[in-house]
Amino acid sequence: MAGAQLDTQCVRPFLFQNRIHRKLQETGIMIKERLRDLITKAFTQACSDGKMGPLTECPEPIIVEQPKLPEHGDLACGVALKLARHAKLAPIQIANNLAEYIRKTPEAKNGCIESLEVANPGFINFRLGKVWLTDAIQEIILKKENFGRENVGQGKKVLIEYVSANPTGNLHIGHGRGAVLGSCLANLFDFAGYDVEEEFYVNDAGAQIAALGRCALAAYQRKLGKEVEYPTDGYPEESLTEYIDKVIEQDKDKYLSMDETEAIPAIGNATKKVIQDDQEKLLERLHITFDRWFSEESLHQANKVDEAMQVLADNKFTYEKDGALWLKSEGEERDRVLRKSSGDYTYLANDAAYHLDKFKRGYDLMINIWGADHHGQVPGLKAVIEALGYDKEKLQVVLTQIxxxxxxxxxxxxxxxxxxxxxxxxxxxxxxxxxxxxxxxxxxxxxxxxxxxxxxKKQKRENPAFYIQYAHARCCSILRKAVEEQNDRETGETKPAVLTEEQLKSFEKEFEKDASLFLAVFDEAPEKFVYQKNLVMRLEALPDEVRDAAVNWQPGKLAHYAYDVANHLQKFYEESQVILPDNLPVMKARLGLIMATRQVLANALQVIGVSAPERM
RNA sequence: GCGCCUGUAGCUCAGUGGAUAGAGCACCCGCCUUCUAAGCGGAUUGUCGAAGGUUCAAAUCCUUCCAGGCGCGCCA
Structure with a gap:
């Protein structure tokens, strides 16, 4: 996967140079990181006491994970298995040694870790107490819409080019996939600390625009009552009809009187504008806006294609054969045509000019999102970038399937x-x-x-989009319920609200100062505590999930994550009453947890560009 | 012919070297005088496409093969 080459390390303190330009002073205190630090310390001590065989430092990354089975605890570490080879000791013995040191730490005694045990073949399994969980809730309350923001990108400049549909027709569902992926990836990269630009490349020159002009003129003439043949080799007439209506509305019959050589480019341009406008509006409806609509025509007008060809020639990567200009592709299976014997440039030549322009703009990374049916073009584009003298690895093409x-x-x-x-x-x-x-x-x-x-379309649990939004709306509904008057269904009496808006607001301030208020979220009964704990653990995983999604270039992972959070909220909701007028500490704490849950859902939905409704 | 992508429960998918391969849906059984039942709980479900190999350990890495999708233009 191309994303693997990105730097996966999380660097702190956070310093965001993205377009929101926000700095956070707080450093993350994720439970997994804290546990990892604890294990690292234990390892270091064990080493100095000679309990790790010949090892003096840890040759393997210490990874803390949530085990699949609840019997294996809340979090587990399998590093002993990996160390066995290096330390020349049995995994179980290493695990026991580490566990012994961990048990001596204050965290093992003061409510952070409830218990730990060593299990075959050498896992260390941890059960969490309440303290770290309360810190996690507070962290979310503190960071709000910035909870989950990471700095994997370290302010690196990334250009994402996507959709880039020809302005010759309507966008289909396949374009929609590229559009949504590109937009989510841009949101994700922004959230992960990259400096992102989004660009749509408009193929507004060349043969297809000429064909559009011919078809548009014919459709136009036919609409205005002139009997002409519609071209059979162009775009279907019905695909243009709504656009031609707009052209007629704008320009009336002005193309009828023109000479054909004048009318074709003129109406072609007018139609192109109408279509591009339509595409732009449709994408806006999908919450997609571009920083730049880059016109191919502008490259031609500024002689950029000629310039690119000159660079290729200077670099000795071109030759002429059969009246055409060819790109010499070293190590490639074949050479490719840049300028046809007709004198017209090929798509590849225009792309060379376009990507030369991109490279000159100085991005650290450029991502193109293409449909998989275009994957045959990737080697050509890579070859031409190399021939232009640039690093082809800086351009990555993500292909979307059907x-x-x-x-x-x-x-x-x-x-x-x-x-x-x-x-x-x-x-x-x-x-x-x-x-x-x-x-x-x-x-x-x-x-x-x-x-x-x-x-x-279903408004049911089976529809994950609905289910996530419903969970968000449910959080809002609980928070609303706390400050709204209650109507008793049976007696019809109106009871005053449990809390005032001011009280709810003041809770937030209290939460920011004192995480121990959240201790009251949790029940002693294990069958209730497990749902409460699981919800908090999922919530605090957002930064991890963002990092994982960002380094893999897969915003979809956050959609799955949001679904999982929604599921954990519902389980919590079934077990734990929030509005408890007779128990202020518990109500307060749980309202805080609901605020945090709402925030996490909203942040994840924000990245995938799905709205977070307050009521449904 | 060559190249890329895919193959995991009836369906949609998660799982990028570690514990007994996991979710959701569908099907079946329970749960509404309680903050949205637009929900929750429980039961059932597998030759991880096949065969070899590497490893203490493979759905995961390597090789070969099979099936499906896409691509290999002086088209865009």
């Missing part, structure tokens, strides 16, 4: 306007923006999506 639409398990293929593909706006109209974003964001780009239109 989107299959289903309805009741049956494939949907037909569209009102086009025979084979389904249009993005039709899906958005049917299932709504949030569901479209969720289902297109949720998957790994390498896998095809089976988009079930019926599922996406």
């Amino acid at each position: 989107v299959n639409l289903n309805r009741d398990g049956k494939a949907v293929r037909m569209s009102k306007r086009r025979g084979t593909v389904v249009m993005l706006d039709e899906v958005m109209d049917e299932v709504g923006v949030d569901a479209v974003r969720y289902f297109l964001a949720e998957s790994n780009p390498n896998n095809p999506i089976n988009f079930d239109l019926e599922l996406a």
